[in-house]
Amino acid sequence: MTAEIGHFALILALMIAAVQSVVPLVGAHRDNAEWMAIARPAALTQFGLVAISFGCLTQLYLSSDFSVLNVIQNSHTTKPMIYKIAGVWANHEGSLLLWVLILALFGSAVAAFGANLPPALKARVLSVQAMIAVGFYLFMLLTSNPFERVEVPPINGQDLNPLLQDFGLAIHPPMLYLGYVGFSMAFSFAIAALIEGRVDAAWARWVRPWTLAAWCFLTGGIVLGSWWAYYELGWGGWWFWDPVENASFMPWLAGTALLHSSTVVEKRDTLKGWTILLAIITFSLSLLGTFLVRSGVLTSVHTFASDPARGVFILALLIVVIGGSLALYAWRAPSLVSTGVFQPISREGALLLNNLIMATAAAAVLLGTLYPLMLDAVGGDKVSVGPPFFNSVFIPLMLPMIAAMAIGPMLAWKRADLKPVLARLWAAMIAAVLAMLAVWAWATDGPVMGVIGVGLAAWLFVGTLVELAGRIRLFKVPARESLRRLARTPRASWGMTLGHLGLAITIAGMSGAGAWQTESVQAMKPGETVTVAGYDFTFDGAKDGQGPNYSIVRGTFLVTKNGQPVATLDPEKRVYTVTKRPTTEAAIHSTFWGDLYAVVGDKDKATGAYVTRIYFNPLVAWMWGGVLVMVGAGITSLTDRRHRIGAPAGRRVAGTAPETVKT
Amino acid sequence: MQRRFFYLVPLAVFLVMAIYFAVGLTKDPKILPSALIDKPVPDFALPPIEGGPGKGFSSANLKGDGVTIVNVFASWCVPCRVEHPLIARLAELNVAKVYGLNYKDKPKDALRWLAELGDPYTAHGADTKGRVAIDFGVYGVPETFIIDNTGTIRYKHVGPMTADKLEREVLPIIKKLDKGNGQ
Numbered sequence: 001m002t003a004e005i006g007h008f009a010l011i012l013a014l015m016i017a018a019v020q021s022v023v024p025l026v027g028a029h030r031d032n033a034e035w036m037a038i039a040r041p042a043a044l045t046q047f048g049l050v051a052i053s054f055g056c057l058t059q060l061y062l063s064s065d066f067s068v069l070n071v072i073q074n075s076h077t078t079k080p081m082i083y084k085i086a087g088v089w090a091n092h093e094g095s096l097l098l099w100v101l102i103l104a105l106f107g108s109a110v111a112a113f114g115a116n117l118p119p120a121l122k123a124r125v126l127s128v129q130a131m132i133a134v135g136f137y138l139f140m141l142l143t144s145n146p147f148e149r150v151e152v153p154p155i156n157g158q159d160l161n162p163l164l165q166d167f168g169l170a171i172h173p174p175m176l177y178l179g180y181v182g183f184s185m186a187f188s189f190a191i192a193a194l195i196e197g198r199v200d201a202a203w204a205r206w207v208r209p210w211t212l213a214a215w216c217f218l219t220g221g222i223v224l225g226s227w228w229a230y231y232e233l234g235w236g237g238w239w240f241w242d243p244v245e246n247a248s249f250m251p252w253l254a255g256t257a258l259l260h261s262s263t264v265v266e267k268r269d270t271l272k273g274w275t276i277l278l279a280i281i282t283f284s285l286s287l288l289g290t291f292l293v294r295s296g297v298l299t300s301v302h303t304f305a306s307d308p309a310r311g312v313f314i315l316a317l318l319i320v321v322i323g324g325s326l327a328l329y330a331w332r333a334p335s336l337v338s339t340g341v342f343q344p345i346s347r348e349g350a351l352l353l354n355n356l357i358m359a360t361a362a363a364a365v366l367l368g369t370l371y372p373l374m375l376d377a378v379g380g381d382k383v384s385v386g387p388p389f390f391n392s393v394f395i396p397l398m399l400p401m402i403a404a405m406a407i408g409p410m411l412a413w414k415r416a417d418l419k420p421v422l423a424r425l426w427a428a429m430i431a432a433v434l435a436m437l438a439v440w441a442w443a444t445d446g447p448v449m450g451v452i453g454v455g456l457a458a459w460l461f462v463g464t465l466v467e468l469a470g471r472i473r474l475f476k477v478p479a480r481e482s483l484r485r486l487a488r489t490p491r492a493s494w495g496m497t498l499g500h501l502g503l504a505i506t507i508a509g510m511s512g513a514g515a516w517q518t519e520s521v522q523a524m525k526p527g528e529t530v531t532v533a534g535y536d537f538t539f540d541g542a543k544d545g546q547g548p549n550y551s552i553v554r555g556t557f558l559v560t561k562n563g564q565p566v567a568t569l570d571p572e573k574r575v576y577t578v579t580k581r582p583t584t585e586a587a588i589h590s591t592f593w594g595d596l597y598a599v600v601g602d603k604d605k606a607t608g609a610y611v612t613r614i615y616f617n618p619l620v621a622w623m624w625g626g627v628l629v630m631v632g633a634g635i636t637s638l639t640d641r642r643h644r645i646g647a648p649a650g651r652r653v654a655g656t657a658p659e660t661v662k663t
Numbered sequence: 664m665q666r667r668f669f670y671l672v673p674l675a676v677f678l679v680m681a682i683y684f685a686v687g688l689t690k691d692p693k694i695l696p697s698a699l700i701d702k703p704v705p706d707f708a709l710p711p712i713e714g715g716p717g718k719g720f721s722s723a724n725l726k727g728d729g730v731t732i733v734n735v736f737a738s739w740c741v742p743c744r745v746e747h748p749l750i751a752r753l754a755e756l757n758v759a760k761v762y763g764l765n766y767k768d769k770p771k772d773a774l775r776w777l778a779e780l781g782d783p784y785t786a787h788g789a790d791t792k793g794r795v796a797i798d799f800g801v802y803g804v805p806e807t808f809i810i811d812n813t814g815t816i817r818y819k820h821v822g823p824m825t826a827d828k829l830e831r832e833v834l835p836i837i838k839k840l841d842k843g844n845g846q
Contacts, residue, residue, distance in 0.1 A: 233744075240741045277673060284677075311688045319681050326674035333670050370680070373687045386739045386804075388767075521779050582748075613779060 003068050006056025007147040010097075013049040013104070014137035016042050020130035024123035025195075036123035043111035043126050046133065047104040054101045057146055058088050067153040070094060070146045076159035076578050078549040086170035087160050093146035095173055099290075100136045102174075102181040103129065106210070110185070117206060124192035125185075132184055135317045143310045159578035162550065168228040176221030176248055180286040182214020183255055187283035190276045191325055194332040199276060204266035207279070209643045211262060212495075215255050216634035222248050223627040234584035234599045236517060236615040238623070241390040246369045247289030250362045254282040257358035260351045268348055268413060270340030273333045274355070280329060284322040285362065290314065292369070343415040350408030357401040364393045395449065402456045402507065405500060406463025410470065424470060428463035432456070443516055450515025457508035464500040495637025499630050506626030512594070512619025519616075523609040533616030535596060536560045537569075542600060542610055550574040550583075555600030555610060559589065566591075569598040594618035704733075704814050705798035709788025713770035715777070719788040720762050726814035730759040730840045733808040734784070735796060737766045738776035740804040746823035747780050750807070753829060754783035758837050759809075763787035766796050766804050809833065811840045 020042035027035025060068050061084045064077050074091045075084060089098040107129040114122050140146070163169075189207045193199045225245070230238040239245065258278040264271045342348040368389050406428055410421045435458035439451050469475075471493070472485040520532045526541035538558045545552040557569040569587035576583070589596040594616050601611035708721035725731045734750050736743040754761040763784035765773045770789060777787075790796050799808065800819075809818040818836050820828060 242741055273670070281673070315681070315684050315688060318684070322677055323674065323681065326677050330667075330671045330674050334667055370683070374683045386737065386767075388739065519775075521775070 002056045002059050002063075002065070003147040003149060006053040006060075007145065009049045009053040009056070010137060010141060010147075013046050013053065013100075014134065014141065016046045016049065017130045017133040017137060020046065021127050021134055023127075025127035028120040028123040028127075028195075031120075033119065036119050039123045039126035040111040042130070043104070043107040046130070047101075047108035050097075050101045050104045054088075054097055057094060057097060058085060060147075061085065061088050064157065066155070066157055067149050068146075069148045069150050072150065072154060072157045074160050075157040076549065077156055078577070079159060079165070080548050082167070082170060083160060083165045086164070089173050090160055090164045090169075093140070093144045095177075096136065096140050096144055097146055098174060099177055099181060100133060100140070102177050103133055103136065103184060106181060106185055107133070121189075121192055121196065121203075121206075124195055125188045128188040128191045129184065132188075132321065135321065139310075139313050139317060143313050156578075159549070159576065162574070162576040162579060162581045162583045163232065165549075165576070165583075166228060166232055168224055168232070172221060172224040172228060175217050175224055179214050179216075179218025179221050179255075180248075180251060180289065182210060182217055183251060183279075183283045183286050185210035185214065186255075186258060186279040187325070190279035191328065193276060194325075194328050197332060197335055199265065199272040199336050201266050201269060204262045204275070205642060208259075208262055208266065209638055211255065211259055211279075212634050212638045215252075215259055216631050216638070218248065218252050218255060219627060219631050219634065222252060223624065223631075227624060230620070231586045231588055232583065234586045234613075236519065236586075236597055236613075236617055238513065238620075241368070241387045243292055243369050244289075246365050247285075247292050250365050250369075251282050251285040251289065253358050253362040253365070254278060254285055257355045257362075258282050260354050260358075264340075264348050264351050268340035268342070270338040270342065270348065271352065271355075272336045272338050276333060276336070277329060278355070278359075280322075280325045281359075281362075284318075284325075285366070287318055287321060288366075340414075342413070345411065345418055346416045347408065347411045347413045349416075350404060350411050353404055354401060354408065357397055361394060361397045364397065365390065368393070399452070399456065402460055402503075405503075406460050406467075409464070409467045409496060409500070425463055425466055427466055428459050428461075431462040432459035434458070447515045450511050453511025453515070454508055457504045457511065460507070461501060461504035464497055464504065468497050490642075491640040492637050492642070495633045495640070498633035498636060502626045502629030502631075502633055504626070505622050505629060509619045509621070509623030509626055513617050513623060516618045517615060520614045522612060523604060523607070524612045525607070525609045530612075530614060532614045533594070534561060535566060535616065537596075537598065537614050539610070539612060542603070547574065549578065550576045553600065553603070555598075555612065557587070557598050557612075557614075559596055567596060569596065571598045571600045573600055573602075590621045592621065595620040699800045699816055699819070702816055704808075704810055704816055705795070707795040707798065709764070709790055709795060712765055712768075712773050712777075712787055712789040715770070715774050715787070717786045720786040721788075722814065724760075724762065724786070725810045727812060728760065729812055730837050731810045732759050732761045732837075733764055733799070733810065734761060735764045735766050735799070735801050735804050735806040735808075737768045737804045738772040739768065740766075742823035743805045744780065746805055746825075747783075749824045749826060749829055751781055751783040753824075753833070754785075756834075758834070758841070760785040764796065764799075765789045766801065767791060767793045807833070809836055809840070 020039060024036050024039035024042075027033070027038070057070070060071050061075055062081075064071065064075060064084070066072050070091060070093050071087075074087045074094075079087065088094045107126060110117075110122065110125060110129070114125075117125070186207050189203065189210070193203055222245075225248070226238045229240065230236070258275065261271050261275045261278055265275050340348070406425060407418075407421055410424065411418075432455040436451050436455035439446075439454045443450070471489065472482045474482045477485075518533045520530055522530060524530065524539040526539055529536050529538045531537070536559065538560070540556040540558055542553050542555040545554055551574070553573045555571050555573075557571075559566045559569060567589035569589060571587035572585040574583050574585060575581070584599050584601075587598045597615040597617055599613040601613065603610050704722050704725050706722050708723075709719045711717045711719040725733070732753065736747075736750075750761065753759075761784055763782075763786075765787055768789070768791070770791075773789070788795075793801075799806075799816075805823055807820045807824055808816055811817050817840060818833070820833065824833070
């Protein structure tokens with residue numbers, strides 16, 4: 001019964017979405033208030049129905065209903081409760097259901113809280129949202145029904161892939177999807193604006209909170225996935241340029257660019273066409289990610305079971321959504337008139353530079369990800385593209401951007417002078433040189449990139465603080481006055497400052513972890529000691545044990561430094577009972593300067609020794625911490641007064657208008 | 664007019680991409696281009712991974728030595744790590760010699776990788792420039808070839824080996840080819 005309720009709720013949601021995608025749009029065109037008003041109840045009902053459907057699937061998992069194919073393939077009665085829940089979205093069909101649930105959630109949020117939106121814009125936005133939803137409902141119902149029954153239910157299920165039975169990965173997909181789908185809001189607003197033919201400061205301010213929220217979730221989702229790879233895959237790495245990682249990274253790059261360019265639209269009434277295009281591209285890249293993962297055109301460790309019928313459907317969906325929106329863009333965008341004019345050396349210019357670099361980086365990642373596919377399609381040489389390509393293209397692109405990042409926020413709008421700004425950054429320059437010298441003195445033979453990375457991080461960190469000091473006129477006015485200015489700094493400005501500081505910390509962490517990882521692989525008998533990066537790891541043997549649905553070999557390492565105890569590390573090797581697949585659980589002890597990281601492997605039956613791998617990963621905690629600061633920055637910016645009070649005052653728009661006449 | 668054209672660029676770029684996707688969909692990346700099946704292995708001689716054990720291997724090793732397997736791997740390739748235990752299991756079964764073709768890798772990384780995950784290969788060769796891999800028609804890493812006693816490529820698996828593939832396709836094919844040799 002539960003499965004059928006879920007299935008029917010999904011069909012009803014499709015029908016409501018179909019109405020919602022047409023009626024309010026036509027209403028907005030004809031200025032018919034009643035037709036437009038349908039959008040609100042439709043969006044709310046749609047969300048209610050999808051929530052019912054999602055609840056049904058969850059219930060099927062909780063009760064281990066093995067008459068449903070999806071549950072058989074991904075669950076088992078002995079699986080712990082949390083992974084029964086996570087199992088709902090750890091597969092193709094269920095993750096799509098989560099996708100549409102989040103889509104409907106965002107739609108209903110606009111319907112419920114968008115009271116300050118002009119009715120026509122709101123109606124159009126909700127219609128566009130519903131169009132996307134129709135595509136996804138159809139895709140699910142026609143090719144990927146999560147509620148499919150089997151005639152003869154088996155006694156038990158096949159269990160979830162053990163790699164996915166992990167807390168970090170249980171919450172990773174929802175975060176990622178909140179990000180992906182969140183960008184659908186920016187997309188819907190962009191399409192609505194194209195239909196209306198108007199983009200102004202108010203529009204930018206309405207879009208901004210949605211983009212910010214999506215960006216925070218996506219950033220969190222990406223870092224969760226990276227963190228999972230770090231401790232679960234057990235070889236101390238955290239980013240592999242895998243197609244699926246790239247699929248989440250491309251919208252992040254485009255979305256970050258969008259956040260910056262929408263500021264220009266809001267404050268300076270220019271870069272409109274470009275911002276709209278970025279909004280379309282960001283969501284398109286999110287959709288493309290879905291296509292790459294599920295259609296089976298690219299091979300990746302993450303790939304869900306692929307099916308040609310699904311691939312064709314997704315491709316058709318992509319052509320309609322992306323092709324359609326870009327066609328609309330080509331038709332309508334030329335009529336968007338930008339009034340703000342600016343010199344290349346200006347705040348706008350700096351933001352545009354950021355945008356160009358971010359867009360180029362996204363394009364490079366896209367090219368690297370699709371290159372094998374493209375070459376294959378034209379029957380060319382067979383190639384594979386790996387980290388060597390990405391690192392050699394991506395890193396050089398990021399260097400000038402980070403260098404410019406400290407300068408950009410200090411430039412004036414419209415027209416700025418570079419010399420005084422550079423003069424004010426003397427402290428950042430000194431910090432960068434000192435940091436590079438310190439690193440070089442510490443590891444003379446290390447990779448050059450590590451030294452440059454740390455230097456740039458110091459440059460950006462101190463440069464951002466210099467900008468903040470300049471804003472509160474530190475040391476120029478009495479300290480009390482500075483404090484008062486600090487307290488009155490808008491949260492959006494804090495968002496920028498914190499975001500850039502967070503990135504600086506992250507870059508330092510990445511440089512450290514990338515350049516100076518030390519590792520040691522050996523066979524160890526109990527009682528033996530190895531020394532890695534000045535820490536002595538004594539192997540205290542391994543014991544067998546039993547988890548809820550797996551057996552364990554748990555090793556113990558006592559870590560000391562100069563005879564002082566530092567930590568006890570208990571890495572595990574698990575073998576899951578049902579699938580017989582092994583997983584490694586690395587034991588990690590984080591310190592300020594680096595992570596102690598130990599993995600225990602197989603026992604050599606002849607000698608009784610265990611294969612052990614021990615790493616020292618410098619500055620990894622900085623990397624995670626820095627990203628957390630960036631997410632915090634996004635949230636801070638999200639709570640800015642102008643988002644909380646909603647509708648932007650007309651006064652502000654009028655106030656900026658006269659300036660635009662000049663130059 | 665020129666301005667309008669400018670706005671059409673994104674659409675044009677996307678449509679080109681869509682065509683590639685459409686063509687990509689018609690091709691299963693896991694299927695061997697028929698051109699190479701039942702063709703003799705290309706002539707090659709690979710040096711061992713620099714600083715590592717063994718003497719490398721060449722096309723001569725793949726002829727007249729029963730059924731052999733060539734597994735293409737690289738330390739930078741994540742799926743290779745995933746399939747590695749299965750390659751090790753295949754080697755343990757002792758039904759065929761398994762050769763490792765190390766694709767576009769740094770010797771230091773490759774040796775560290777093998778030290779870390781175990782070295783199941785009868786011998787391995789370093790294809791640092793990827794020349795030999797091109798002659799083999801390698802799409803991407805990992806790939807696994809089955810070669811019969813006469814040195815003819817009889818089967819190819821693209822992407823990480825799975826337990827299912829190993830049991831249902833690879834092992835039966837090896838068995839069949841072995842019988843064909845009258846061994």
